[in-house]
Amino acid sequence: MDISTNTTAPPLPAQPPAAEQKRAARATTRPGDRIFLGLSRGSGIFLLVVMAAIAVFLTYRAAVAISKDEANFFTTFEWNPTGSPPMFGIAVLAFGTIVSSIIAMAIAVPVSVGIALFITHYAPRKLGGVVAYVIDLLAAVPSIVYGLWGILVLVPKLDGLYGWLDDYFGWTGILSWQGGAPRSLFTVGILLAIMILPIITNVSREVFRQVPQMHEEAALALGATRWEVIRMSVLPFGRSGIISASMLGLGRALGETMAVAMVLSPLFDIQVSLLDYGGGTFAQNIASKFNEANPLGRDALIASGLVLFVITLLVNGAARMIIARRKEYSGANA
Amino acid sequence: MSHASLSDKRPGSSLRGATLPKWFPWATAAGSIVLGIGISAVAGLDSDIQWGLIAAILFVLGSYAIAAKVEGRRQAKDRVATSLVWVAFILAVVPLASLIWETVRRGVKVLDGYFLTHSMGIVGDKEPGGGIYHAIIGTLEQVGLAALISVPIGVLTAIYLVEYGRGKLAKAVTFFVDVMTGIPSIVAGLFILSLWIITFGMGYSGFAGSMALTILMLPVVVRSTEEMLKLVPNELREASLALGVPKWRTILKVVLPTSIGGITTGVMLAIARIAGETAPVLLLVWVTPLINTNPFSDPQASLPVYIYLQYANSGGAGAAYDRAWAAALVLIAFIMILNMAARGIARWKAPKTGR
Numbered sequence: 001m002d003i004s005t006n007t008t009a010p011p012l013p014a015q016p017p018a019a020e021q022k023r024a025a026r027a028t029t030r031p032g033d034r035i036f037l038g039l040s041r042g043s044g045i046f047l048l049v050v051m052a053a054i055a056v057f058l059t060y061r062a063a064v065a066i067s068k069d070e071a072n073f074f075t076t077f078e079w080n081p082t083g084s085p086p087m088f089g090i091a092v093l094a095f096g097t098i099v100s101s102i103i104a105m106a107i108a109v110p111v112s113v114g115i116a117l118f119i120t121h122y123a124p125r126k127l128g129g130v131v132a133y134v135i136d137l138l139a140a141v142p143s144i145v146y147g148l149w150g151i152l153v154l155v156p157k158l159d160g161l162y163g164w165l166d167d168y169f170g171w172t173g174i175l176s177w178q179g180g181a182p183r184s185l186f187t188v189g190i191l192l193a194i195m196i197l198p199i200i201t202n203v204s205r206e207v208f209r210q211v212p213q214m215h216e217e218a219a220l221a222l223g224a225t226r227w228e229v230i231r232m233s234v235l236p237f238g239r240s241g242i243i244s245a246s247m248l249g250l251g252r253a254l255g256e257t258m259a260v261a262m263v264l265s266p267l268f269d270i271q272v273s274l275l276d277y278g279g280g281t282f283a284q285n286i287a288s289k290f291n292e293a294n295p296l297g298r299d300a301l302i303a304s305g306l307v308l309f310v311i312t313l314l315v316n317g318a319a320r321m322i323i324a325r326r327k328e329y330s331g332a333n334a
Numbered sequence: 335m336s337h338a339s340l341s342d343k344r345p346g347s348s349l350r351g352a353t354l355p356k357w358f359p360w361a362t363a364a365g366s367i368v369l370g371i372g373i374s375a376v377a378g379l380d381s382d383i384q385w386g387l388i389a390a391i392l393f394v395l396g397s398y399a400i401a402a403k404v405e406g407r408r409q410a411k412d413r414v415a416t417s418l419v420w421v422a423f424i425l426a427v428v429p430l431a432s433l434i435w436e437t438v439r440r441g442v443k444v445l446d447g448y449f450l451t452h453s454m455g456i457v458g459d460k461e462p463g464g465g466i467y468h469a470i471i472g473t474l475e476q477v478g479l480a481a482l483i484s485v486p487i488g489v490l491t492a493i494y495l496v497e498y499g500r501g502k503l504a505k506a507v508t509f510f511v512d513v514m515t516g517i518p519s520i521v522a523g524l525f526i527l528s529l530w531i532i533t534f535g536m537g538y539s540g541f542a543g544s545m546a547l548t549i550l551m552l553p554v555v556v557r558s559t560e561e562m563l564k565l566v567p568n569e570l571r572e573a574s575l576a577l578g579v580p581k582w583r584t585i586l587k588v589v590l591p592t593s594i595g596g597i598t599t600g601v602m603l604a605i606a607r608i609a610g611e612t613a614p615v616l617l618l619v620w621v622t623p624l625i626n627t628n629p630f631s632d633p634q635a636s637l638p639v640y641i642y643l644q645y646a647n648s649g650g651a652g653a654a655y656d657r658a659w660a661a662a663l664v665l666i667a668f669i670m671i672l673n674m675a676a677r678g679i680a681r682w683k684a685p686k687t688g689r
Contacts, residue, residue, distance in 0.1 A: 036582035040494035043487045044507040047556070050549065051510045054517070054525045061528045114422025122419050131423070138430050140603075140669050142610020144638040145662045148645060149433045152655065161383050194429045201426075225408055227415035248516075255518020257613040258642060283520045287613055298532070305524040309517070316516030 058306040065299035073303065079268050079285070081293070081300040088300050090307055095270050096185055096279035097308070100260070101253045103189025103274070104196060109246050111193070112200035117230060119201075120208040132205065139198035147262035150191040151183075155263065158182040158190075162275050177275040183265035186274040188281070191263055192256055196249035203248060207241030208234055240322050247319035251312050257283035282308040352404055359397065359417065366392035386428075390421050434666075441663025444656045450664075453635075454623035459643075460651035466661050468625040472634035476540045476619065477609050479629060480547035485601055488555030489590075495556070496563040497585055514553035522549040523614030531618070538620035540629030543636070546614035551604045558600025562593040595683020602676035606669045612638035637665045 066073050068086055076089025115135070119128040159182055166177035215233035224232065235242075260281050266288060267278030286301045293301060370389030397417050402410035449465040457464035491511075495504055526546045530536050566589050574584040590597075620633035621643055641661045648654030 030580050030582075032580055032582045036585070037494075037498055040490040040498060041503070043490035044494045044499070044503065046487060047491055047507060047514070047552065048510055050552075051514060053529065054521075054549075057525055057528045057533070058521070061532065111422045111426055114419045115426050118419045118423045122416065123423075131427075134430070135426075137670060137673060138433075140606050140610075140673050141433065142612070142638060142665060142669065144610060144612045144641050145437065145666060146433070148641060148658055148662055149436060151645070153432060153436050154429070157383055161387075164384060194426075194433075197426050197430075225412035227412040228408070230415070251516045255520065257518070257520045258616075258638070262642070262645060283518060283613065286520050286524065287616065290617055295532075298527070302524050302528055305521050309521045312516055312518055312521075313513060316513065320512050 054309075058302060058309060061299045062303035062306040065296065065303040068296060069300070077269065079289070079300075081297040086296055086300075090282070090304050092268055092270055093280050093282045093285050093304055094307070096264075096284075097254060097281040097311075099274065099279070100185045100188040100192060100281060101250055103186060104192035104253045105246060105250055107190065107193035108196050108200055108249060109242070112197050112245070112249075113204055113242060115197070115201045116204040116208055117234070119205050121226070121230060121234070135198050135201050139202065143195065143256060143259045144262075146191060146195050147259035150187070150259055150263040154191060155182055155187060158187055165275060173272055174274055176273045178273075180277055181265060182275070182277075183263055184271070184273075184275050184277045185264070185279050188260050188264050189274075191259055192253045195256065195259060196252050199252060200245045200249040203245030204238065204242050207238040207245070211237045240325070244319040244322040247315050247322070251316045251319065254312050254315065255283055255308060256281075257287050260284040261287040353409075354401060354404055358400070359413075359420075362397045362400070362417075363393055366390075366396055390425075393417055394421065437659060437662050437666060440656065440659035441661075443660065444653075445660040445663060449657075449660060453625045455625070457623070459647045460649065460654060462653035462656075464657065466637065466640055466657075466664065468623070469635040469637045469640035469661065470664075471625060471627060472540060472619070472629075472636040473609060473638075475627070475629040476543045476547060476615065476634065476636055477605055479541060479544035480551055480608060481601065481605055483544070484548045484551040484555055484604075488552050489559050489597065491552075491556045492559035492563055493585060493589075495560055497581075497589070511553045511556045514549070515557065517549065519546070519550055519611050520613040520617070522546045523617040525549070526614070526618055537631065538618060538633050539631050540619055540626075540634040542618035543615045543634075544629065546618055547608045547611060550611060550614075551608050554604035554607060555601055558603065559593075559597050562596030562600065563589060565596065566592045595679050598683075599676040599680040602672050602679070606672040606676070609669055609672070610638055610665060612642055615639050616642065637661055637668075641665070 065081070069081075069088055070085035071078065071087035071089055073089050074094075075091050076087060077091050079088045079092070080086065081088045115131070119132050119135075123131060162177045162182045165175045169175040170177065211234050215237065216229050219229040219233050261284045264280065264284055265277035266280045266284065268280060269278055271278045282304050286305055289297065289301060367389045369392055370385040373388055374385035394414060394417050398410050398414045401413040405413075444462075450470070451467050452463075452465035453468035454464040455468075491507065495507060498504075499507070523546045526542055526549075530542050530545065531538070536542065570588050570592060571584055574588045575581065579587070615636050616639050619636060619639070621639055622633040622635055624635075626632055626634045641658050644654045644658035644661065648658075
């Protein structure tokens with residue numbers, strides 16, 4: 001990889017050291033090289049500038065908004081930037097975002113791990129390949145199409161399930177249902193789970209592929225059943241991979257906009273029951289309130305976007321760190 | 335698990351314990367589906383989600399109970415794990431297959447030459463007719479502009495990281511490319527909104543949308559190009575440099591041509607990813623039912639936003655839903671074709687790694 005040092009080294013040992021240094025210096029200052037290096041370094045710097053600009057501009061507009069906010073930005077259950085005095089807060093949005101993401105993760109992670117195991121360990125080789133390919137393609141389906149499918153196909157089918165949950169688990173309070181269209185945070189969670197399945201499956205599949213053959217064969221030689229092989233050698237090896245895959249999926253679920261905006265029937269309030277419509281998420285709120293927002297309203301939405309940005313940064317950063325640590329770890333073992 | 339207890343349990347067997355026949359899982363599955371439908375019919379449940387769930391639960395419990403009785407607990411656990419994995423597979427495939435099926439089935443209704451070549455200019459939200467011509471133009475222009483900006487910058491950044499990058503700057507760029515990958519699309523939209531529209535006072539335009547799409551596309555291009563450049567064998571670079579070719583010409587004439595297939599694949603996958611983005615376009619390009627071929631001024635339409643509007647503004651009119659599904663079908667087809675073409679190129683032009 002380190003070419004520059006190789007190439008500027010003199011081929012002839014007889015040359016005097018002074019001439020050698022001169023040649024090295026000349027080789028690196030060729031104008032074409034300098035321009036090209038400048039261009040490519042400039043692109044890298046441009047990327048950093050963009051990231052910095054994102055942080056600066058969002059923070060600036062958010063500061064403008066929060067300074068005019070008469071209520072506590074983090075604890076207020078209201079979104080009324082046009083009122084006098086303007087009062088808005090993100091408590092409802094934070095609640096909705098977290099709840100819908102938790103539901104999505106609770107469904108998607110076990111199912112994705114199951115599919116990844118299916119592809120790598122259970123399915124006949126050909127079927128596994130086809131499934132992997134299809135899941136890959138589905139990762140590319142745009143969220144607006146998931147949204148359209150969610151509201152026009154999935155939601156009408158959920159009436160029965162909701163009634164059922166209400167009948168048997170309504171006494172818990174969080175699974176009671178007052179009727180009305182099943183366009184609640186629970187439905188959003190189901191839809192988000194379907195949307196993040198492909199990414200979690202793809203990453204965990206890659207990790208399961210890397211499990212050392214020896215571990216599995218050793219377990220098999222001891223008479224382990226297939227499940228015991230998976231539990232003793234595959235899952236422990238892949239644990240950090242599953243965690244980081246889940247966090248990548250979580251990052252996507254947190255920022256998902258259009259599908260949520262189409263399926264959720266929003267209400268700026270926190271519902272005790274997951275099945276009753278209402279609530280909202282950061283991204284959904286931005287998309288649905290943006291149309292009628294005045295300048296302060298726009299700034300308020302930008303402020304909520306900044307919170308979303310920080311949350312996804314933390315989640316994604318944690319996922320990347322786990323992946324990076326794992327890389328070093330497995331490299332040392334290989 | 336001592337030997338004694340094993341032989342206690344299965345007297346008369348040879349080395350292997352009692353096993354259930356091969357058709358056992360299929361029979362259990364069929365049995366539980368029949369039972370599930372039966373129970374639902376008796377209880378008057380009408381949703382297919384419900385009998386599906388009942389059947390799945392019956393299947394898992396049934397295979398555990400029977401296997402535990404015949405084969406022993408360890409084998410039964412294994413069977414449960416197997417059936418759970420199959421259930422997971424089916425649980426995932428059903429909605430995904432339904433998504434594709436419904437889009438195709440409902441999309442082909444109004445999809446024809448007229449639909450592809452007309453705009454919504456004189457058609458009311460709830461009336462039948464109209465088409466997606468304006469949206470196709472908008473999407474192609476916005477995505478094309480985004481690609482024009484992000485491909486050179488992205489490829490150059492990747493070249494910097496692979497061919498030149500050492501030290502702090504390269505590390506920072508690598509880290510922030512990762513961070514950028516995770517930016518939600520709506521946040522990218524909000525950034526361009528606060529920079530371009532609020533601070534600079536520019537109007538809504540296709541170009542504003544392209545800038546947000548660029549932010550989403552850049553990290554994908556950088557990542558994939560980086561991976562491809564790393565695959566180019568060092569011997570090629572060394573051979574070229576040993577002939578006295580300057581480094582920049584080595585990169586342009588040797589490294590890039592070797593990896594061009596992979597880079598093209600990465601770019602096409604990135605385009606496929608941003609072509610379906612709705613939120614930033616909705617924020618920055620605004621909406622119009624008219625054909626606007628100039629991406630630098632005035633609102634434009636785009637396919638994803640078109641789908642959203644047909645759903646949101648129609649008040650449940652069937653004609654609008656049909657248009658939404660047809661546009662969704664066109665969008666999915668466009669993205670899938672890009673995807674498959676990208677994979678084809680990747681296979682066809684895969685760089686031959688050093689041997």
